[in-house]
Amino acid sequence: MPPTYRRHPNTAGRIVDGLAFVVTADDNKLHTLNATATHVWQLAQGGVDLETAAHALTESFQVELPTARADLAACLDDLVARQILVLG
């Protein structure tokens, strides 16, 4: 099973004019996500793995799969580091 990314349970988020604003309650910080991260954050509501998210990105942003994979890997690492998503 590939690792699944989910929203961190102690966060709250909202889409405002197409961009996600996420509060991480542990450190009381507000994060503004870019378009790619917003898309990932929406996918992560029910849990998503990298490959599924990459395919979704190719459809939404008209990018090639290898590009989507590379962008997503960095994006997911960043979202996990900021405790917006959790892995597992």
Next chain:
Amino acid sequence: MIAHRRFELAGVTVLLRVDGAPGLDDLAEGFAACPEASGTPDLVLEVHRDAAFAAGRPRSARYPAFERTLQPDGTIALSRTDIELILTCYPDRGPQGERVRATARASDQPASLDAALRAAYSVIAPRCGALILHASAVIADGQAHVLSAVSGTGKSTLARLLAAQPGFHRLADELVILRRHTAPGAPARWWCHPVPFRGCEGDPFHPPTPLASLNLLSQSPAHARTLLESTAALKPLLRNVVAHVAEAATAARVLELGALATHEVPTYHLAFAPDPSVATVFAVT
């Protein structure tokens, strides 16, 4: 002997119970402006006051800010030298119908009671459609203009400058409560309430006033007032919200209200120089 008072503050019904001297005798004068309430409380705050409570307790470098901890049982612990406050937020309602129950041990100093009340209120308010905001406020043409900024930006100076001009009245100096009111079949309306807390100059006895604008301040050599998109306004606005966020439910309420406010209330970046001509940017008749 337990002293108690049930009152309404910006649409939130608060039941305050205090044991230990001096009871409620030193509650800030501004609370006299809060009408007595009946019915189910939104917030129950029980405070045990003890003259010896703060003795020997360490003073954090962050004082008067609280240390905040989300506890394993889901309660929120707020702590500082003179107060230990435990907040229980109910997904539905608590034993007395309350949404938030807070119990505090505090020193007998007036500032301790006030800080416990302010902290507990900051958690219940978003659940009732209200936010505490670091801001001054003025009234012009019967509507409130909120001037929000971090400390040191000059929000008090600006409010005083404006209040000295014809047509302006100073409502608040340090904090305001913004409240979103909805009624069936009518669009949501936002109101600006003065706060009754200690150390907040202004006019706590002024009635709530319809909110005309939110203004996020910075100092500049020249005045300029620029309307902001919601996406640009939300982050700086939320930076100035006073809320003890430690869990997702409170965060979600604060975020929701902030987003609604920046959508429904004209929100500006106001760059200003500290001189009276700043009044011209408000186009008051």
